[in-house]
Amino acid sequence: MALSLDDIRALFERHGELAYSGEPVTQLEHALQSGTLAEAEGASDELVAAAFLHDLGHLLNLQGKTPTQQGIDDLHQYFALPFLRPVLPEAVLEPIRLHVDAKRCLCAIDAAYFGQLSADSVRSLKLQGGVFSDEEAEAFRRKPYAEDALRLRRWDDRAKERNRATPDIDHYLGVVERVMRGHAAA
Numbered sequence: 001m002a003l004s005l006d007d008i009r010a011l012f013e014r015h016g017e018l019a020y021s022g023e024p025v026t027q028l029e030h031a032l033q034s035g036t037l038a039e040a041e042g043a044s045d046e047l048v049a050a051a052f053l054h055d056l057g058h059l060l061n062l063q064g065k066t067p068t069q070q071g072i073d074d075l076h077q078y079f080a081l082p083f084l085r086p087v088l089p090e091a092v093l094e095p096i097r098l099h100v101d102a103k104r105c106l107c108a109i110d111a112a113y114f115g116q117l118s119a120d121s122v123r124s125l126k127l128q129g130g131v132f133s134d135e136e137a138e139a140f141r142r143k144p145y146a147e148d149a150l151r152l153r154r155w156d157d158r159a160k161e162r163n164r165a166t167p168d169i170d171h172y173l174g175v176v177e178r179v180m181r182g183h184a185a186a
Helices: 005-015 027-040 045-053 056-060 090-109 119-127 134-141 146-158 169-185
Strands: none
Touching (some): 005 056, 027 056
């Protein structure tokens, strides 16, 4: 079953006010901030949509307040994909799928990156397989959409600021709708 735009809105209306795992923002605030950061860097509509939707899997697979504290990896990067695949292109889906491995890669290739991770991101990193080896990082970087996933990951890490001004959900649902229409027409 595909998620419609109304389904996505309903998920954010129903669960968007949930805390974003140990961070000072809600799930919705995190999504809005991620989209805002992507737009500020001139990302394509597809990548802005990916930034806005990258954690939708958390809203589809609710695992409690801070799953990492219970040793749970909710596999959120995969959970939403079957519901989005019928309506969105690979340019949206792949950065979402790869954004967790992008964290693992950034820890391997950027000496300062690990030190910038929040406590929850450090816990989830361990549950998600830990830091990539040099070979794994090199292999990751050769994948299609890896560079977009690395950009998305950096926005994800910065989208945790209390009271950051962003456009509203309608703005980002509009971006998603444009991408859906383009995908349907292709």
